[in-house]
Each structure stands twice: as structure tokens, then as C-alpha cells.
Amino acid sequence: MTGDIYSQIKSSGYLPPLPQVVAELMQATLSDKTSISDIAKIIQRDPSLTGYVLKVVNSPFYGLSRKVTTPSQAIVILGLRAVQNISLTASVFQTFHGVKTKGAFSVERFWWHSLAGALTNKHLSEEVGYDNSEEAFVAGLLHDIGKLVLYMNFSSDYEIVVRKHEQGGNLIITEESFFGTNHADLGGWLLDSWNLQPFLANAVRYHHQPLKIIVTALPLVKITYLANVLSHALFETGAEAGLGKEAELVSKLLGVPLDYIDKLSEKLAKDIGELAECMGIAVETPGLSLLPAISYGQLDDLSEKKQKEICATIKDVSLLLGMLRALLEARDREEAIDIIFEALSILFSFASALLMLVDNNGHKLVGKRAFGAKQDDLAEKITIQLDKDGSIWQEALTSKCITHSREFFRDHSYTIIDEQIGNFLKAKDFIVVPLVHAGEIFGVLALCAGKSWDESQESLLQVLAVHVAGALKTHNLRERLFEADRLNKTIVYHAPIGLIFLDKDGRITRFNPMAKKVFEIPAARSMTGLNICDVFDVQADVLKERFAPLLCGRYQEIPPFEYRAPSGKIYWLCGKEVPLEDRDYLKGFLILMEDVTERIRAEETMQNYAASLEEQVKAKTRALEESQAQLLRAARLAATGRLARRVAHEVNNPLGIIRNYLQIMSLKMPEDDPKKESMRIIDEEISRIASIIQQLVDFSRAEMVNLQRLDINNLLQDLVKIMRESYQEHGITMILDLSESPAYANVDTDKIKQVFINLIKNAVEAMPDGGEIRLTTRLREKDGKNLVAIEVVDTGVGIPEDVKKHIFEPFYSSKGLSNSGLGLSVSYGIIKALGGDIAVESAVGKGTTLTVFLPAD
DSSP: OOSOHHHHHHHHTOOOOOOHHHHHHHHHTTOTTOOHHHHHHHHHTSHHHHHHHHHHHTSTTTOOSSOOOSHHHHHHHHOHHHHHHHHHHHHHHHHTTTOOOOSSSOHHHHHHHHHHHHHHHHHHHHHHTOSOHHHHHHHHHHTTHHHHHHHHHOHHHHHHHHHHHHTTOOHHHHHHHHHSSOHHHHHHHHHHHTTOOHHHHHHHHTTTSOHHHHTTSOHHHHHHHHHHHHHHHHHSTTOGGGHHHHHHHHHHHHOOOHHHHHHHHHHHHHHHHHHHHHHTOOOOOOOOOOOOOOOOGGGGGSOHHHHHHHHHHHHHHHHHHHHHHHHHHOSSHHHHHHHHHHHHHHTSOOSOEEEEEEOTTSSEEEEEEEESSSOGGGGGGOEEESSOTTOHHHHHHHHTSOEEHHHHTTTSOOOHHHHHHHHHHTOSSEEEEEEEETTEEEEEEEEEOOTTOOGGGHHHHHHHHHHHHHHHHHHHHHHHHHHHHHHHHHHHHHOSSEEEEEETTSBEEEEOHHHHHHTTOOTTSOOTTOBHHHHHTOOHHHHHHHHHHHHTTOOEEEEEEEEEOTTSOEEEEEEEEEEEEETTEEEEEEEEEEEOHHHHHHHHHHHHHHHHHHHHHHHHHHHHHHHHHHHHHHHHHHHHHHHHHHHHHHHHHHHHHHHHHHHHHHHHSOTTOTHHHHHHHHHHHHHHHHHHHHHHHHHHOOOOSSEEEEEHHHHHHHHHHHHHHHHHTTTEEEEEEOOSSOOEEEEEHHHHHHHHHHHHHHHHHTOTTOEEEEEEEEEEEETTEEEEEEEEEEOSSOOOHHHHTTTTSTTOOSSOTTOOSOHHHHHHHHHHHTTOEEEEEEETTTEEEEEEEEEBO
16 A cells, blocks of 8 residues: 555544544643543533433443442542543544444454453553553553444455465554554554543553563553453463463562462453443454363352452452542642532442531531531531540540440430531431541541441441541641741742852752842743853852852852943842752752842932031031131130230330431541441441331231232242342242133232232242242132132151141241241231232152132122
8 A cells, every 4th residue: 555544544534533532631630730530520511422422431330339329429539530541442442432343354353352451451450550551541442443444434345454464474564564554553543533641642652562672661551561462362262371471571570479369360251241231332252262270269259249358358358448548639738628418428338428627726626517417408507526535526536436326325425516417417316427637636427327337337437537538638738838938939039138049060940030120030941951151140159159158058149249231230239048958868959039239229329428428527627627727716816916016016116216316426426436447337237127017017907908900920930030030049949730721800909919929938938959830820619709729839857746736837837937927927918918818738858739719899
């Protein structure tokens, strides 16, 4: 046959899709959030499927003691996976219902082998501990489905393939020579198209692979491969010679005891017939292999009645296990209670039941749920105190054993609450089942015993009670865990700090939105799997050194550091690093990263502001001190001026008289009189005294009487012309550095000239060994006023700090008795009178700068 076989099958119309309801059912069971009621609603949407499921559940194959009337009850009793597989099986049979046998290929034999494979798969998976025996059932049921697809689409050709196989030909090789594929690959392809679980499709696809490949496969592939081999060996004519080899193969590969395989043949022969009958499938039973009689020990010696009792007990246990599995799979506590009540009703045939749970304080039983009572919704109004000894409830919980009311009340009196519970349950006799798990009390079940109660089931009820308590504990813990998890997730998600969880190798496993924000990770991009080295942009050895303390289980702080984000923006980050341990095993690390950019910048701003404020305070303090000094200086100058005027007035008159007498005496003396020279010297000293007195008068009169607009640049140029040559002889150079524009000021020309002469003379006196005097003018603005700043800079010896404080005070001089100390005081008074100011900067050994500020015109 040429061409793509799969394309031909697709276009032929004989590739059936999985029915919509079954497809939804398979999809819904994949979700942990799907409840039993959700699954039941999906099944109930298809009436024929619902009827089929209930027919199978109530068939002798399952042997329930009470009729199941709803899909919900079926799920509770058999388990979700079993009902799912019944639905899938029904769908498969319905899909291929129209296929009829024409020749060598027997559809009835095909279904018999499929059911044998399904049940063998299920039993083997349970024996080896595979966690999903229902999935194994489906794999066994559908392992040969590819044969049916080939027969439906190419019946004549497939008849030839079957005949060649019966004549000894290899089926797989023959199929591939005719179709370019085989039924195993085709079956896997079909299951893929139905979107069934991929491991399930693989089990179908690989069940004819060589054994050396099978030994490396996943468990379901191994189980399906061996179930196919074993079902052929157990049931097909002429296979008895090879059973030992096949059984040994199964035993070796799966670790199944050989005696288990022997016992399996009889059990499967009976179960296949029952299953086919309850499912309404026509099958052809092959001849059983001629095996030697199998001894089952004492079972052959038991009476038929006893054997039936044992079988019934085994079925009860099997159904109880199915119910317990459903209990474990319950989504929440309410659904678990539904399952508990279904089990009590169907497995144990209780007509009514009341569930009471211990309150948080452990002091009382509080009604939770009831069924079959006079008014089930009153259950939550029932409360029983547990602090009273001698009650049937306290007795059951203390003894942790099932307590019967008719036995208990032989020795105890009824209380009103006991009678009320009996009336509520519509039963005079009831039993109290304590719900205790690992010594922890969770509540009790009060059950209507009735005439149909079989005390032989008490041990099963006790098992149920233990698991019910365990389920309640599990759901209590789950609820607490859910609340804690929800709280933790809320805290982590909304935390104002970045949280990053790492494994031991530094790879990110979890993170929160703030972490992405801190590191500028785009919203659409996940951080999971990234190495923290890439986030921090550091070398692995640096990070390893960083995490060294964490590897020893030590918590450590991350001091603030600068981080440059991908956008180029600079962040300041800090945080903590915490080792994550589980029972002394280091699982990874937690990094708590906080963006402290605003805080750091605020601190820097505060520091800068504090420094600026401190500088301003210092400047204001200096200005205040200067103002105080100026006020003090002005006061001293004023006082000194007043004193000077009085002294000048009082001294000038006697000095004038003395000088007149000296002149008269000198005129009377002969020219050659030696005393005349002494008289001349006295006259000179009197002249010097008069000069000092005149300085005092000038000092006391700083007011300006002849103000005029003057270019200070021209004034300085004239002074330098006059004074330069005389100072050059003493090694002093005078340099002018004047402003480009005129430096006009309103001044008294004579007085301002006197100021600059005094300043230049002081500079010359500070440079006894020669040096440089630089005269500079600049136009400046200070406190909103335009000023002319004139600097007189020398390279002299400088002024000590203790002297600098007093240089503008009158009669103060560091130059000895030959200097009156009035020069700078007079200059200071003139400048202040002009509305200006004078400042001094000096360093010992480096020179002095005197700056005069005059209001600009």
C-alpha cells in the first residue's frame, strides 16, 4: 500500500473523535480544583453515558451492597479515576460499536483480549505499587486499538495480515509491509489525537518494542508490555508451553512473585466475563490454556457459604479502599464529608447519621452535618458538653472505641440530649464512632444502627473512622496551610521590599513584583531561572565569596551599595541575606532587597543642608563678630577722636607758647652760640609733636567735605608714578592690575589719596628686604550694591593673628615706638565715612592683602 497511511485514515472518515463529554471529563480530572460535583455534572450532561456508568457500577462485577443512584455516589465509592475510565471505556465501545466480524479477524476475540489486557494491567500495577492502576486499566484496554482502526479502514488487507500472522508470521512486520506502520504506532497516534495523557499513549505505542528497549522505559510501558505477553500466554490456545517463560519474564522485570501469576489466571477468567457482561460487550472466550490445577491452600476445603463471605469481605475492603482514595482526593472538608456520608449510606447501609466535631477549645461537640435525620439542617444547632463524665460521648472518645447505645445505657441513665439525638436520628438504638487520629480527637459519628446493621462490619467501620479523622485533620491542616500560604503570598506580593529566593547555585526560583521593579526587569519577562550573578552583574567567584557565610547558615546584612540599572539610572540598595534551611539541610537563600535611594538622597540632602546651615551659621557668626568688632572699633574711634580733639586743643596752646619762646631765645643768641643747635633740635621735636597732634585732629575729623566723582584707576596710576622710583631703590616692585572699565566712586580726593598712601607705606614697611606690591581694581556686587574693590597686596612678612585683630585700633602698632599707630585707624575712619569697608587677609611669611570697598558711582 502506497501513500501516507495516516492521511488516508484521516480522510476516510473512519477515524472517530473522542466524544465531547468524555473529552471534557478527561480534561476536568487534570485540575486539582475540580470537585466531585463538577465531574458528576459533566457525566450527567450525557444521559446515555450516565445510565451506562450507573449500570456498570451497580453490576455484580463491583458487588455493592446498596444501589448507587447518582454519578456522585459512584465517584465516592469507586473513585474519580475508576468512573473516568468507565466513561472512557463506554465511549470506546460506543465509537467502535458498528464493527462486525467478516473473516479471520474476530472483533469479539479482540474485545476479550482488550479486557484481559485491561484487567491484567490493573492487577499487575496494583501488585507492583504503580500509583495509578486505573490509568493502567485504560492502557491495557486500548493497547491494541490500532488493530481495530486498521480493520475498519482496510478490512480486506487486514484479513490477509491476520491470516499470515496465524500461519506463523510476525504481526508487526506483516502490518508494516502492508501499511507502512503497525497497530501499536497507529494506536499511540490515535490516543495523541484524543489528547489523552502522553505516558498512556506511549504505553500503547511501545508495547511491541524489543525487551532490551522496554527495560529502560517508564513503569506503565513495562506493565502494558508484560500484561500483553501474559494475557496471550494465559488465555490463548496452545500457550501453555510458554507460560513458564512468560511468567518468569514478568516476575523478573516487575518483581512479581510467580505464585501471584498462577492465581491471576483464575481470577481474570471470572472477572473478564463479569466485566464484559456488565458493559454489554459481546466477546469470544478463547480456550483456556491447559494448566495444572492450582492449589489455593485451605480455600478448597471451605464451604461455599464461607467462600462467599470471604469474597464479600474482600469486595467490601476493595470498595472501602476506593472510598478512602476518593477521601484523599477530596478538594476540601465539605467534599470529604460528602464522601464520608456516601460511604456510610452505601457501604454500611446506615439509614441516618450525624457528624459532630470538637470545637477549638476541645470542651464540646458541635453538630456539623446529618443525613437521613428528621430534619438534617438542624444538625448545626446541636451542642454537647464534653466535661461531664459518664456520658456516652465521653465514653466513646475516652475509650477510642465504637460504643453501642443499647449496651451503654444498660448501666447508665439516658440524658435528655441522648434522647434528643435518638429522636433526631429516628432510631432508639444508635452507635457512637469516635474520630481519633494519632491520639488527637476530632469528633464523633452518631449512626442509626437499625436491624440491618451487621456487626461483622465493625472492624471496617473502625478503619473508616480512623481515615475519616485523618482526612479531617488533613483538611484542617490544609485550610490552615492555605490561609498561611495566602497570607504569605499576599505579604510577599505586596511587600515594599524586593524578595528573591535562590537555590544553592544562585539561580532564582521565586521573586515578587518589587524585586522586578528594583532591578528594572520588564513585566513580561520572568526572573525565574536567572542567575543572581547576571542580575547584580558580578563575577561568580565574587558572589561565591559573598555567599560563604550563608553556606554556614549565618544571616548577614547587605550595607547600602550603588546599583546601576539597565536604563542607566542609579539606585541605592540595601538588605539582608538569609539562609533557607529544612531540617539542617541548606535549600537555598533569601535575599531581601530594599530600594533606599530616596532615603540615601534625603540623608545626603540633610547632610548637605546641615553643612550649608553650619557654614551659614559660621558666616553669620563671623559677620556678627565683625559687626560687633566694627561697632566696638567705631565706639573706640569715636571716644579716641573726642579725646584727641581735647588733647590737641589743650596741647597746641602750650606748644605754641613754648615754640614762640624758643624762637625769641634763639634770636637773642649769637649765631655761633653752641646752644643754638640744641634750640634747633628742640624746635624740630616740637614740630613732630605738632604733627602728631595734627594727626589726632585728622583722625577725629573723618567727615568728607569735598566729595567728587573720581576714577580710582587714575588715582592709583598717579600714585605709582610718584612712588615707584623711590621704592625701586629698596628692591620693591609696584604692579598695577586695573579693571578694563573706569572704577568711579564719590570720594574726597585728598583723603582717599591719604588712605592709599598709608596702605602702600604699610606694605613697604612689611617688606624690609624688598618684594612686590600689586594694586588691583575690580567692579563687584555685594549684598545688592555695586562696589569698587581695590586690593593692595604685598609679599611681606604677614600679620600674626593676635596683631590682625587690633590693626585698625588707634595708637596700636607692631613697629615700635617710632610709629604712632594712627595710619590704619585714620584710613579706616575715612573709608567708613565714605560708606565703604576695609578687610584684611594675611598669612605669616606669605604676605598681606588689604581690600578697600567703595560704593561705585
